[in-house]
Amino acid sequence: MPTEIGVTTVAFSKNDFLRRKAEEMSGGVIFNPFGRRLTFDELTEIYRDCTALIVGLDKINEKTLAALPKLKAVAKYGVGLDNIDLAACAEHGVRVFGAEGVNRRSVAELVLGFMLGHMRNIFASSLRMRGGDWVKNGGCELSGKTVGMIGTGNIGREVVMLLKPFGCRILCNDILPIDDFCAANGAQPASKKEIFRNADIITLHVPLTAETEHMINEQALRLMKPYALLINTSRGGVVDTDAVKTALKEKRLGGACFDVYDTEPFYDEELCGMENVVCTPHIGGNSEEAVRAMGEAALRALLNWCRGV
Known part of the structure; x- marks a missing residue:
């Protein structure tokens, strides 16, 4: 796994099962420290040295990518990639991984x-x-x-x-x-x-x-x-x-x-x-089973990326 993975999503960051899985797979993991959606400045400061991110609904666009020059891969926690600028990621050489229907x-x-x-x-x-x-x-x-x-x-x-x-x-x-x-x-x-x-x-x-x-x-x-x-x-x-x-x-x-x-x-x-x-506060994909499934799918995508699968 990458030397350092950043996890921006709150649900993943406060789930003990997923935290253990991530820490087992990576030499270093930085979880969301605030328990809420991060601002642009917070996200780019906290994860500036990460080579891979697991993101939820955070905007990953040209501005974000320019502020994270070490970033090489983004895995979506959840479904739908509308918050990720795929063209900008391709331009910066950042791989994007999504999961279909996991929740x-x-x-x-x-x-x-x-x-x-x-x-x-x-x-x-x-x-x-x-x-x-x-x-x-x-x-x-x-x-x-x-x-x-x-x-x-x-x-x-x-x-x-x-x-x-x-x-x-x-x-x-x-x-x-x-x-x-x-x-x-x-x-x-x-x-x-x-x-x-x-x-x-x-x-x-x-x-x-x-x-x-x-x-x-x-x-x-x-x-x-x-x-x-x-x-x-x-x-x-x-x-x-x-x-x-x-x-x-x-x-x-x-x-x-x-x-x-x-x-x-x-x-x-x-x-x-x-x-x-x-x-309701965006709980549709937030059942205990879905939280685990989405987190494991994101981790699996990054692991396969590292292995060249």
């Missing part, structure tokens, strides 16, 4: 939890009981509802599998061909507009790109059913949060569940205070 079950289970919690009124009922209100409103069943899947990659497909016992009508959209998957799993290919217009629940599983940024905007929201539930566990920038708040206040949207945000850590008192909104 798909963890994220998919959170999505299912959001669906059930909102549909059966679990979240709102619990909040009301904390205030002493006994209001019996059991919501409606998830079974038989129409679910729109925008992005049908590893996580989207895992959600489709988890929904099978509920007999939902599932509409799928992706930039890649999905006809065979849909045919094999009782789903239907659909355009985004068809999903916006017809789905009771819309769940997002796309990377953040120029094409997907603010995909959920005022125009898209006006196509949705007034009782529809919007779920975002992909990337915060995919959704125009202000437009969603307006739609919720005007009762043009039934509810929203967010696990990702434009800026993290995130807090919006108005949004988080809405009874039909659930906000």
Whole structure:
């Protein structure tokens, strides 16, 4: 392994199992010392002598690479490489390693939890009981509802599998061909507009790109059913949060569940205070099993890189 590995991600750095694995594999490891996302200055100062980094959502771009001249490899802890400038890494001779689908079950289970919690009124009922209100409103069943899947990659497909016992009508959209998957799993290919217009629940599983940024905007929201539930566990920038708040206040949207945000850590008192909104602190891929799997995948990638595999 490299003489010195830097680990920027908090979840990895505070996991005893992964810390031991990293220390066994490398002559020196520098973990995140602050227990929070690092600033640019902190990251480049702490890891200036590292030849390899394990990163989460930290920006690895031209500016970062210029400040870390010894860096030779970056392994992603998690999935999605939208925070890493691949062209800049290639220009600097830095290898980039990602892992596909390593946290798909963890994220998919959170999505299912959001669906059930909102549909059966679990979240709102619990909040009301904390205030002493006994209001019996059991919501409606998830079974038989129409679910729109925008992005049908590893996580989207895992959600489709988890929904099978509920007999939902599932509409799928992706930039890649999905006809065979849909045919094999009782789903239907659909355009985004068809999903916006017809789905009771819309769940997002796309990377953040120029094409997907603010995909959920005022125009898209006006196509949705007034009782529809919007779920975002992909990337915060995919959704125009202000437009969603307006739609919720005007009762043009039934509810929203967010696990990702434009800026993290995130807090919006108005949004988080809405009874039909659930906000979680990016825990989709943070189950104990997923944390280990993502960490081990990153370590394995660096070990193989050192061995020339």
